[in-house]
Amino acid sequence: MTLDVLQMVLVTIVAAATPLMIAALGELVVERSGVLNLGVEGMMVLGAATGFAVAVETGSTLVGALAGAGAGLALSALFGILTVVLAANQVASGLAMTILGLGLSGLVGASYVGMKREPAPHLTISGLTDFPGIGRLVFGQDAFVYAGFALVGGIAWFLWCTRAGLALRAIGDDHTSTHALGLQVRKVRFLAVLFGGACAGLAGAYLSLAYTPFWAPAMTAGRGWIALALVVFASWRPVRVMAGAMLFGGATVLQLHAQAAGFGLPGQALSALPYLATILALVLLSLGRRQGGSLAPASLGRVFTPFR
Amino acid sequence: MRIDLSPRTNRSRLMDGFAPILAFVVAVAIGGVVVAVMGRSPATAFVTYFIAPLSEVWSLQEVALKAAPLALIAIGLAFCFRANVWNIGAEGQFVIGGLFGGWIAVATHGAGGSTFWVLPLMLAVGTLAGVAYALIPAILKVWLGVSEILTSLMLVYVAELLLDYMARGPLRDPAGYNFPQSVTFDDAARLPYLMEGDTLHAGVLIALTAVVVATIVLARTLFGFEVRVVGASPRAARFAGFSDVRLTLAVFAVSGGAAGLAGIAEVAGKIGQLQPSISPGYGFTAIIVAFLGRLSPVGILVAALVIALTTIGGEGAQIDLKLPLDLTRAFQGLLLALVLGADALSRYRVLFVPGTAT
Numbered sequence: 222m223t224l225d226v227l228q229m230v231l232v233t234i235v236a237a238a239t240p241l242m243i244a245a246l247g248e249l250v251v252e253r254s255g256v257l258n259l260g261v262e263g264m265m266v267l268g269a270a271t272g273f274a275v276a277v278e279t280g281s282t283l284v285g286a287l288a289g290a291g292a293g294l295a296l297s298a299l300f301g302i303l304t305v306v307l308a309a310n311q312v313a314s315g316l317a318m319t320i321l322g323l324g325l326s327g328l329v330g331a332s333y334v335g336m337k338r339e340p341a342p343h344l345t346i347s348g349l350t351d352f353p354g355i356g357r358l359v360f361g362q363d364a365f366v367y368a369g370f371a372l373v374g375g376i377a378w379f380l381w382c383t384r385a386g387l388a389l390r391a392i393g394d395d396h397t398s399t400h401a402l403g404l405q406v407r408k409v410r411f412l413a414v415l416f417g418g419a420c421a422g423l424a425g426a427y428l429s430l431a432y433t434p435f436w437a438p439a440m441t442a443g444r445g446w447i448a449l450a451l452v453v454f455a456s457w458r459p460v461r462v463m464a465g466a467m468l469f470g471g472a473t474v475l476q477l478h479a480q481a482a483g484f485g486l487p488g489q490a491l492s493a494l495p496y497l498a499t500i501l502a503l504v505l506l507s508l509g510r511r512q513g514g515s516l517a518p519a520s521l522g523r524v525f526t527p528f529r
Numbered sequence: 530m531r532i533d534l535s536p537r538t539n540r541s542r543l544m545d546g547f548a549p550i551l552a553f554v555v556a557v558a559i560g561g562v563v564v565a566v567m568g569r570s571p572a573t574a575f576v577t578y579f580i581a582p583l584s585e586v587w588s589l590q591e592v593a594l595k596a597a598p599l600a601l602i603a604i605g606l607a608f609c610f611r612a613n614v615w616n617i618g619a620e621g622q623f624v625i626g627g628l629f630g631g632w633i634a635v636a637t638h639g640a641g642g643s644t645f646w647v648l649p650l651m652l653a654v655g656t657l658a659g660v661a662y663a664l665i666p667a668i669l670k671v672w673l674g675v676s677e678i679l680t681s682l683m684l685v686y687v688a689e690l691l692l693d694y695m696a697r698g699p700l701r702d703p704a705g706y707n708f709p710q711s712v713t714f715d716d717a718a719r720l721p722y723l724m725e726g727d728t729l730h731a732g733v734l735i736a737l738t739a740v741v742v743a744t745i746v747l748a749r750t751l752f753g754f755e756v757r758v759v760g761a762s763p764r765a766a767r768f769a770g771f772s773d774v775r776l777t778l779a780v781f782a783v784s785g786g787a788a789g790l791a792g793i794a795e796v797a798g799k800i801g802q803l804q805p806s807i808s809p810g811y812g813f814t815a816i817i818v819a820f821l822g823r824l825s826p827v828g829i830l831v832a833a834l835v836i837a838l839t840t841i842g843g844e845g846a847q848i849d850l851k852l853p854l855d856l857t858r859a860f861q862g863l864l865l866a867l868v869l870g871a872d873a874l875s876r877y878r879v880l881f882v883p884g885t886a887t
Binding site: 259263299302303307308309310312313314316317318319320321322323324325326327328331438443446449450453487489490492493496497499500503504507508526527 | 533673674683686817860862
């Protein structure tokens with residue numbers, strides 16, 4: 222019995238962690254290539270709106286999820302043109318994408334407010350899913366969760382076990398030298414930005430198709446920003462992103478349970494917890510790393526023009 | 530074909546002035562296409578957004594009232610952004626300024642005796658609260674190297690929740706039939722109106738003063754010089770011995786103070802009481818205004834008026850043409866993106882090189 226309760230808690234934690242994990246993994250690849258994309262929140266919320274709208278129109282969760290990823294990708298293409306091709310300031314461009322994404326998502330989702338869909342189907346394997354204790358946790362999730370975990374392994378393998386991954390990390394650390402070596406800095410960065418955008422869009426689609434299967438304006442509620450913090454927190458490593466996402470997912474679930482239980486604390490204080498926890502996590506991380514240099518990719522956020 | 534950027538030795542003066550205008554024209558053109566796709570006449574929409582608000586005295590006043598907080602916040606942010614410091618939590622500093630300044634008004638409500646000091650105290654407290662709130666990310670940055678982008682943004686959510694709690698809880702009007710709002714401020718706690726019977730209040734003058742002061746500080750003082758040097762060349766600034774730490778703290782304090790002052794001016798001017806939400810996103814819109822205005826005080830004033838115009842126009846379009854308010858937000862985001870892109874024209878010569886892409 223208690224084992225089943227524990228499983229239920231873990232299942233909700235994984236569900237809360239998945240959008241953070243997918244978005245943060247995409248951003249990790251972008252930042253490893255040396256680009257700081259602050260538009261994650263906008264790409265996520267646009268993915269949520271587009272994913273839900275397309276899923277309602279087509280009746281297919283899969284098509285909706287792909288459309289969500291596509292919407293994030295399209296917005297990140299604009300970001301790529303600005304920052305990679307035109308060498309615009311990355312911080313300001315990212316903020317522009319967030320504002321633009323929030324506005325566009327409102328336009329896309331306007332006629333879908335208040336609608337509900339069935340949440341994305343969960344895996345069922347007779348015998349395994351009913352297995353007491355861990356069946357639902359391991360064999361009973363929806364496709365987004367499995368995709369998220371596949372991304373962790375896939376990105377870790379790509380970055381540390383392939384030549385292209387090495388090139389991407391090298392470009393993120395020193396774009397001038399890699400350019401001199403003949404690596405195609407801008408092409409790699411542009412592709413990384415597109416990948417990050419698609420991940421953010423997919424993470425948003427998870428929110429509106431599986432986590433809470435409806436569309437509400439600005440429903441991402443800062444998750445894109447928390448994903449950005451998660452990348453820093455994980456010191457740009459995929460497995461740590463996964464662990465960090467679980468930690469934040471846990472904090473979110475804890476907050477929801479605390480809201481229900483009351484505790485005499487005002488609801489606003491509990492709602493503020495994830496944001497305060499993010500700040501606290503960043504502070505603790507920095508405290509633990511007083512000596513030794515930063516682990517951030519060395520060229521992160523610096524613009525590159527091939528003529529220099 | 531590939532596109533190469535060749536840095537100009539000097540920024541092109543022609544392009545500096547031309548780029549924002551070009552960006553604005555392109556954004557309006559794209560907006561027109563979107564409006565047409567949504568089945569409305571682009572010409573009618575253009576008139577509603579950009580012409581109609583200018584045609585009546587009351588809507589002109591509304592534009593000025595929207596532009597004032599935007600300009601004030603954006604001028605503070607310009608100091609940050611010029612120094613390559615990224616305070617994106619002005620929204621939170623605005624809210625905190627409004628909350629703590631407004632607290633004074635609630636606490637002194639109905640007090641007898643002379644009350645001339647109430648309003649100045651509110652403005653001072655609001656400003657200082659904004660400064661203090663902005664110093665949190667600044668101190669974390671200089672002390673521990675924590676990214677100020679993330680901390681300042683996270684604190685926006687915290688500030689909004691705090692205001693929500695205070696307006697529904699401790700500061701709620703006990704005689705207010707449980708409405709989630711504070712008492713209506715006494716006259717002594719309100720910014721005076723500029724003209725009898727109009728909505729225009731003294732907050733507009735505060736913003737105009739800020740434009741003048743910021744212009745002088747940036748152009749004529751050592752602090753302004755440091756900000757400009759750090760922005761233009763961090764290496765040169767280090768050789769000159771300018772302290773990174775001091776500058777980061779200073780620009781955060783300036784921008785937080787400006788945002789806090791804008792917050793209390795909004796509460797003491799337009800709103801007249803504390804409510805669970807006091808800002809329609811001024812702190813974020815001000816980021817657009819700062820860049821649109823080229824991070825110069827006078828440019829920011831013009832940009833604030835333009836953005837305020839589109840916001841008032843957007844409200845008109847929502848009523849007259851049933852166009853959603855999100856269209857205005859999307860337009861403003863697009864405008865910022867285009868301004869940043871067009872900036873490449875003044876910093877680089879854009880060359881189209883035949884051949885394969887790199």
